[in-house]
Amino acid sequence: MRAPTTDSPALRVTSLFLSIDGEVNARGQGTPSFFIRLAGCNLRCWQRFGGCDTLYSFGPGTSMSVDELLARVEASGCPKVTLTGGEPLLQKGAALAALLRGLRERGVFVSMETNGSIAPDFEGRECVGSLVYDYKCPSSGCTAAMQPFVALFRSLGPSDYIKFVLRDLADYAFARGRVLEARELRDGRPCPVLAFSPMLPTAEDGLPPDTLVARLLADRLFEVQVNVQLHKYVWPDATTEV
Template structure:
């Protein structure tokens, strides 16, 4: 209290729009390792509508308005889970960048919580609080997603990411593979100037009849000598194949 007024901390006064909170595992690549237990904060809203010709996004429920939750409440839920890792996802979490998101990231850092942020390729990586994120995972949208035109220029994306970060590509068909391979070769050249993020390729699942299934994709990676690319298997789709909502 100061001069008769109660001081309200940012954690109490700021809020984010949240779709769901849940304890699970990281189903895809992160710097801390795939399959690690993590507390998920799924924020509401997305600016893209991917895969419309292939059944649509697998988290369309995140497009809604969500529930306003105070940053202090989110920090309490994370602490109560006992998990030392948070995965911030969406939707598109960086649509809510600003004082509330920065306060959340600062509060997590103060509690020694490791933070991974999963984002699409449309938002710049220099958002407020970026220095508090341990791993930023960019999902570059290939042609079959229908959203490649919304991606940042690849060289700008690469320049804004660190060796602990990832750019991942979900590959459904040959056009997607050609796109991802071209970016991998571009990254190889950029890496001659400065170390950059790791790259990961994964198959679109369920695979198309003539698509690049996991065995086919691995074979192509090896045939083309893309030895710096990590194969990414979306293991949550094998653990919970029929799930329509978060576990």
């Protein structure tokens, strides 16, 4: 393991933990992954329903040097990192780029989960194996903050994802509209994967996974992957990160 240096740039971190990646990424759902959850978020999703499931990431977090973070990843021995938040791209810049480049040098595959409000043109982007955009649907109350869909779809590659978390049928209609829009943009070049993810646990007036799948198949949205958040099945009652 390389020794940390004193002048290493720093990032604000909410938590570090080893788990499985329950979301879409090019290594597959369920792949063991070392999570780096960065602190802070610029959105406030699902305020009408009590807020999102990572409210604890909104705080200032703890400052950690890039060298320290790389040492923690190395110590875990895990060949995959999930960089998430909050919103990790709020901290885009030299420190995040140094972390991403350090992970690539160590042969670590990185998936980054970002909320859809920040363009994918950040420093170190080339070191991200899967960029997973969580494109906010109407129930989140944050759709207006999203990047323009057409430009975003065109700027991502075949190992990247645009994922729609669906709470209800209005969200489904919104996401279906984006899938149809994307069909017009497919010109033979490799495109990002589109994914629909039912919100779990399902609300009483919500869209359960079996209803979502039935709608998706009836509508022949064959280019869409269904993303059921695997970690919420493994640990349905978890109150801390696992």
